[in-house]
Amino acid sequence: MNIIFILWTWVVLIKSLILEAEFENTAKVNKQGRAAGVLENFDEGEMYSEHALRKFVRNKRPEIMPSINSFFADPQKN
Numbered sequence: 001m002n003i004i005f006i007l008w009t010w011v012v013l014i015k016s017l018i019l020e021a022e023f024e025n026t027a028k029v030n031k032q033g034r035a036a037g038v039l040e041n042f043d044e045g046e047m048y049s050e051h052a053l054r055k056f057v058r059n060k061r062p063e064i065m066p067s068i069n070s071f072f073a074d075p076q077k078n
Helices: 002-022 042-049 052-057 066-073
Strands: none
Touching: none
16 A cells, blocks of 8 residues: 555656656746846736736735624624
C-alpha cells in the first residue's frame, strides 16, 4: 500500500513539473523592457487580474448577509 502511495505521489509531482515547464514561457520579458520590468503580456495580465467579479465587489462591504448584519447591528432602524 505504501509503494502505491509513493508511486502516485511521484506521478503527480512529475506531472505538475511538466505542466509548469510547458506554461513557463507565457510571461517572458522582452529585451527593451527588461530594465523596467515590463512584461510582453501586460494587457492580458491586467485583464486577468481585474476580472468582473473583482470589479463588482471592489466597493462592497465585506458582509456575507448584509440584511441580517444590519438587523443586529442597528435594531432601531428595524
